[in-house]
Amino acid sequence: MTDALNLLIQPLGQTLLMILVSTLIATIFGGALGILLFALSNDRFAGKHKGARFAKHVADRAINVLRSFPYIILMVLVLPLSRLIVGTSLGTRAAIVPLSIAAIPFLARIVESSLSEVDAGVIDAAISCAASKRRIVFAILIPEALPSLVSGLTLTMISLLGYSAMAGVIGGGGLGDLAIRYGYQRFRGDVMAVAVITIIILVELIQFAGTALANRIRATR
Amino acid sequence: MRVDGISKAFGSHVVLSNVSLGVPKGSIHGIIGKSGAGKTTLIRIAGLLEKPDSGSVRYEGIETPVHLLRGRALLEARRKTGFVFQSFNLFASRTAGENIAFPLEAAGWPHAKAHARVAELLALVGLSDKADSPSMHLSGGEKQRIAIARALANHPSILFSDEATSALDPETTRSILELIRSLREMLGLTVIMVTHQMEVVRRICDTVSVIEGGKIVEQGLVADVFTNPRSDAAKAFLKEDRND
Structure with missing residues (x-):
């Protein structure tokens, strides 16, 4: 059992690195993309312009195509991109690239829908306060949607934890890889149990932290 | 504040047709109509929350018709207005x-x-x-x-109110109307109020427009409309008011 626990340390670190970095990247790029999708479709922003509607249509198709790929296929497809960005197509660093690419459209949709849930009347009020569109997004819409954004980010992290289990295919390591290589292929039931239980604990922790944070924001309102 | 020849349609549904309205500085003007009459669209256009299909919106002290403004000039024009809503927002x-x-x-x-x-x-x-x-x-x-x-934060000269008291109980309604009236006295505000309650018009408005089917069917001093209503819509509102 101690042996199994010892085997856990490195994969745990790899999993945490993969999901934290890809969540961060997805927050930046997926967040920006989500705001753009919202602005392109909302009547009070650019939604009434024909050009915006067309751009939204193109972006929708691209995002849906990207989201339709089975993750394991996506991972192999972006190998050349990984080599370009992080200099290698193998290992944990390389695994962060497809994880981020999967998470960006996922989070973008979450941000788009969270912002769309903000009451139109609240946007009207912000417009009548003579604020610029940019200020309305950052000073009103994002704070108004914050509990829902936090819940969405939690969901994204948990999905990434699931995807990261496949990182072993490109030598990315992580807990899923540990479970497959030791637990499954070498019939080490103890390692399998330790790996799976650790993943369960991680999911619970992420969910708990996310829910607690969202509730805390709601409680101050 | 004045709007001239405003028309607006959403798709094939005509909401306003050729509506004109002038409100002198410092007075309180009521726009009364049933739901769907177009009154909210009218105040949203006058208050720069919506663009008209045709017609113009002008504010005192701004040369250009304000509905044509964009960017920084539009924000400047909005600073001359304040907007309050039924659901507070x-x-x-x-x-x-x-x-x-x-x-x-x-x-x-x-x-x-x-x-x-x-x-x-x-x-x-x-x-x-x-x-x-x-x-x-x-x-x-x-x-x-x-x-x-x-x-009122940016010292506006016009206050738009879209059913501001409709979600409130009668007593609170009266206190909010009282507040708006005293603000008008204190700050010399021009106030434009959309409502479906004759009581609001009776209590604080100087002039009133009765709107029905996207057209203004009657316009004048509140006292005149109350004593001598000409349109059926105005008569119906007065009857309702008496029954309340």
Whole structure:
């Protein structure tokens, strides 16, 4: 059992690195993309312009195509991109690239829908306060949607934890890889149990932290 | 403030056709009509929240018709107006004081000056003790007072009110109307109020437009419309008012 626990340390670190970095990247790029999708479709922003509607249509198709790929296929497809960005197509660093690419459209949709849930009347009020569109997004819409954004980010992290289990295919390591290589292929039931239980604990922790944070924001309102 | 020949359609549904309306500085004008008559669209166009298909919107002191403005000039014109809504539309993520501060932030007021202005506005609407209250903890009447303070933050000359008292009980309605009337006296505001309640018109308006099917069917001094209504719509509203 101690042996199994010892085997856990490195994969745990790899999993945490993969999901934290890809969540961060997805927050930046997926967040920006989500705001753009919202602005392109909302009547009070650019939604009434024909050009915006067309751009939204193109972006929708691209995002849906990207989201339709089975993750394991996506991972192999972006190998050349990984080599370009992080200099290698193998290992944990390389695994962060497809994880981020999967998470960006996922989070973008979450941000788009969270912002769309903000009451139109609240946007009207912000417009009548003579604020610029940019200020309305950052000073009103994002704070108004914050509990829902936090819940969405939690969901994204948990999905990434699931995807990261496949990182072993490109030598990315992580807990899923540990479970497959030791637990499954070498019939080490103890390692399998330790790996799976650790993943369960991680999911619970992420969910708990996310829910607690969202509730805390709601409680101050 | 005046609008001339305003028309607006959503798709094939004509909401306003050729509506004109002038409101002299410092007076309170009521726009009354049933739901679907077009009154909300009219005030949204007059208050720069919606663009007309044709016609013009003009504010005193601005050369260009304001509905044509864009970018910075549009924001400048909006600073001459305040808008209050039936559902208050306060920002839940902000306290009462921070709600009032938002238009000041948007206008680039320095922090200290904005802080003092917020205190002044809270006092103006009688809620000095609520500065740090989360806005969602306030009662309906308090929410509307904060919304009015927010609307007045940038020293506007025109206040638009879209059914501002419709979600409130009769007593609170009267206190909000009283507040609007006293603000008009104090600040020389021009007030344009959309309502479906004759009581609102009777209590504080100087002039009134009766709107039906996207057209103004009667317009004049409140006293004249009350004593001698010409349109069927005005007669119906008066009858309702007497029955209340």
